[in-house]
Amino acid sequence: MGSSSTTFLLFLLSLATLTLSQLNDVYFQHDCSDTSGNYTANRPYETNLNTIISRFATLTDFNYGFFNLSAGQSPDKVYSIALCRGDTNQDACNTCLNYTATELKQFCSRNKAATAWSQFCLVRYANRDLYGQLENDPRTCAFNPMNASNPDQFNQTLNELLNELSAEAAAGGPLRKYAAGNATVGSSQTVYATMQCTPDMDEQNCSTCLNFAINEYQSCCSTRLGCRVLRPNCVLRFETNQFYNQTAVPLPSPPPSPTTSPSPTASFSPTSPPTSMASLEFPAFGFVFALFLTLSSMLLLN
Structure with missing residues (x-):
């Protein structure tokens, strides 16, 4: 092999090494739970876990960076909670979740429950529902x-x-x-x-x-x-340095409050929205005005 070919090959190897090193998140922390048991390789639990991990890379609904996922059926059902930092956009969020979940599975191979924190996101999975459960560990x-x-x-x-x-x-x-x-x-x-x-x-x-x-x-x-x-x-x-974006992804605006409020004693049918005073007054006025025009025309014709 010529010297120019060797030099080019070394360049490609160094570039690949640099690219791989940039993928490593120096903030990555993880915890493998030993109390939730282990799963067997190539069995339904691992299949369900892989299904969840694969979804992180292709999430189309940003959901403001919070996800509550599950896959499979009991007793092999896998639950997952994932959260991106509040100033993270969808692309960065998806990238972080996919990277963190993939790394977590490698570090905690065979553990049914595990948690990982990266610079921009948090990923947890377990063989039980995690949603709404305030927990002290791991930390x-x-x-x-x-x-x-x-x-x-x-x-x-x-x-x-x-x-x-x-x-x-x-x-x-x-x-x-x-x-x-x-x-x-x-x-x-x-x-x-x-x-x-x-x-x-x-x-x-x-x-x-x-x-x-x-x-x-x-x-x-x-x-x-x-x-x-x-x-x-x-x-x-x-x-002591600014590590977050100054503005977070905006949340949707709350619905506008109604201009008029119904009487506390009023009741409405569930299928019929309350009617404002304006909609009651103007049709009545229109009817009277139309009747007046009709009578005037009849008088003029006579």
Whole structure:
């Protein structure tokens, strides 16, 4: 083989290596559950799990980044909950979910239940329904090894910010429970944070999960310049650099409120919408006016 061919081949190999390395998410964390049992290779449970994983790459309904999926029939039915960060668009969300679920299955081969967190998403699957279940485990914490130069002031500012974001995220509706914001520490440093729950959590459960996350941050990475607290139903993250997009994908506007309200004592048939006063008055006026024109014409003819 000539030198030019060898050089070109080495170039392709280096390019392939670079591409593969870029696919590795340095934020990837996972947990393989040993309490839910194992499945046998090439049996219905694995088939159902593969079905769910394959759907992540081809999801057409964005659903604001939250998915509750299942495949198969009991006793081999697989359930999955997946969540993308609130500022993530559909393409990035699909890519993250597909990558995370695929990696999770490889790391937790044969485990019926497993959880993984990536930079932009969370994926869980199990042999039981996960929807609406507030759970304490699995959980983990990862932090920046650098400490704040003014730890007391940093922690006070951060705690105030996290409490505000926790209330905002918990009050989010059934489509998305996500909040992002920043605060200034002293005169020069800014801390950025996001907090998010899976939307199947009601306000109380979301608040509970985020409060647990705040307590974990205080014991795991207090005074650190960055931290991620990862739980089954919620995620907390803060950094001293802006790691999130300033604007999240907009949610649909609420339906407009009616201009008139029915009397509290009024009742309506389920199949008949309430009628406004305007629709009652104008047809009656039109009828009288038409009758007046008719009578006038008859008088003129006579």
